[in-house]
Structures are given as C-alpha cells and as structure tokens.
Amino acid sequence: MDGHDIAQICLNGHVIASTAGSSPQFRKNRCDICGEETIMTCKACNTPIKGYYHVSGFIDFNMSYSRPRFCESCGKPFPWIETKIDVANQLIDLMDSLNEDEKLDFKESIFELVKETSKVPVAKVKVNRYLTKVDSDLSDGLLDVLKETLSEKIKKSFMK
DSSP states (O other), X not given: OOEEEEOEEETXXXXXXXXXXXXXXXXXXXXXXXXXXXXXXXXXXXXXXEEEEEOTTOOOSSXXXXXXXXXXXXXXXXXXXXXXXXHHHHHHHTOTTSOHHHHHHHHHHHHHHHHTOTTHHXXXXXXXXXXXXXXXXXXXXXXXXXXXXXXXHHHHHHOO
C-alpha cells in the first residue's frame, strides 16, 4: 500500500525506525545512541510522525528517510529542533560583543533560517554579519548547531 509509515525518533533526533508502524519489532523505548525517550507522535498535537514513504511494487534498498523538523499538523517544531534552537539561543546569549537588540535580532534570524521562510536571504546576511562580531569559539559552536538543524538546501546556500 502506498503512503507514509510512522517514524520513531528519540527526543534528540536520532531516528530509531522510519517504519515503526509497519515493523513494530524495530521500536525501542529508549534510544541506543543517547538513552533518550523515543516518540512516534507530535508531543503538541499527537499526530503520528511521518515515516518512510512506501510505494507498491518498488523496492528502495536505500530506504532513504529524512526526519521532519516541524509537525505538519500543528506546525510546532519537534523536540530535536526545539533543543537545537534553545542551544543556539544560549550561545547567542553568551556573545558579550552584541547588545540585547542585536542578540534578539540574531535569534530571530536563526529561527527564520530554521523555518525556511521568505526572510531567508535577509536572515543569512544578518547571521553572517553577527558571526563576524563574535569570538571564534562561539561562532564555531553556533555553526555546529546550525549544521545539525538547517535543511540541506539552506546549508548548501548558507554554509560554504
């Protein structure tokens, strides 16, 4: 039958099973990478997390699957994205070379990149400018968080 399966993902974003609905034998209560709890539904609205897309008569030996960042039902970020945004915000708060307005603008720009809104071109410019104003350890830390958080499309256009 064609359609999406249900995924099971830990709160830190490690994919446990992209076919947890059709293959319950692969489900785990906790992640074997980080030990965190696993979920199969959005914590905000209880909608199942979209898993692997099955196509009748087609065998996908790669079983390619990318975990979602936001719930398609309620629009809330999944816990693994919330955590990364929180970490990015904590790093920005440590940037003493920025004033409070700049920090707030920096945080909003990061969120625009994560959400891939129409403000991405402006957000990329702002983030790059703010990164040049801060210590390299903080900018490196923030770039590491962004590499784990942004979509491949934004990473390719932003992080060269």
